[in-house]
Amino acid sequence: MTNTPLTDTVENRLFPYSPITERPRIDWPGGARIAAYIGLNVEHFLIDRPSTSIWQGTADLVPDALNYGWRDYGSRVGVWRTIDSLDRHGIRASVLLNSAVAHHNPQIIEAGLSRNWAWLAHGRTNSILQAGMSLDEERRFLTDVVDTIAAATGRRPRGWMGPGLTETFHTPSLLAELGLGYLLDWTNDDQPYPLNVPGMISVPYSVELNDLLLFGKGVTGPEFVQIVKDQYEQLRADSQDSGRVMALALHPFVIGQPFRARYLDQALAYLAAQPDIWLTTSDEIAAHYRRTVTPGRPAA
Known part of the structure; x- marks a missing residue:
């Protein structure tokens, strides 16, 4: 087999390479070394489309009672158990919100409004991806998503x-x-960084410190708690010269299962007890980064 050179490669023009050792210094409020947020996925799924599945054997059926029911548990039961845990530890969620939730599950939005959650746009439904849309299609799609969330929550995401x-x-x-x-x-990072689009930045999220991926790989509840601790402790060690971000991604149909509730509670109790943490929202992390980080400021 011969290797054919690639002649029509697409360059990454969305953001430049920036090693974390060569950045402006980040100082979080109150001298915190880690800015942490809970990314709570509040999603809607279509009953006649495949999506995230716990067992692929029925994923192409319509209706797919097994997988649809598993996902639907999150909005019917799991999110309320997760809310109780967040409340016990005084933590505001950063909610990754499908705009269709405004129509199908308005009680969840009401609960979040009373708790001053941060609302991020997360598409219309997790059964429809926007990859492959034309420019005009995507503009209409994003406008509808943002306008719907703004109308439901009283503020634009x-x-x-x-x-x-x-x-x-x-x-x-x-x-x-x-x-x-x-x-x-x-x-791809432990810190926010600017994109090449003026005014737009990237804030860290995690597909590793993520209940859907972790428990899908067979991680146990006690192992999940230890992973959260390990993530925090390593980021804290890394933050001697500049602050880091820790994102904990949660899905109510996963973390909201009864046998996992105690382990989420333990993980949140650990984070809430750390003296060097700023337990906040992704909105506040982005805003603080914009206010305080300027090009050319030394990293140490």
Whole structure:
């Protein structure tokens, strides 16, 4: 077999390479070394489309009672158990919100409004991805998503995460047109960083410290708690010269299962007890980064 040179490669023009050792210094409020947030996925799924599945054997059936029911548990039961845990530890969620939830599950939005959650746009439904949309199709799609969330929550979202972390090459600039200032889709860093689209930054999210991926690989509850601790402790060690971000991604149909509730409680209790943590929202992390980090400021 011969290797044929690639002649039509696409360059990454969304963001430049920036080693974490060569950045402006980040100082979080109150001298905290870690800015942490809970990314709570509040999603809607279509009954006649395949999506995230616990067992692929029925994923192509219509209806797929097994997998649809598993996902639907999150909005019917799991999210309320997760809310109780967040409340016990005084933690505001950063909610990755499918706009269809405004119509199908308005009680969840009411609960979040009473708790001053941060609302991020997360597409219309996690059964439909925007990859492959034309520019005009995506502009209409994003406008509808943002306007729907703004009407339901009383404020326009500031941040974005695509369903399944999907984008097109136009997504950041279209979001900037709509007044959004950051996105979570590029899980490639422990700090915020500027994108090449003016006014748009990336804020860290995690596909590793993520209940859907961890428990899907067979991680146990006690192991999950230890992983959260290990993530925090390593990021704290890394933060001697500049602050870091820790994102804990949760899905109510996963973490909201009864046998996992105590382990989420333990993980949140651990985070809430740390003296060097700023337990906040992704909105506040993005805003603080914009206010305080300027090009050319030394890293140490």
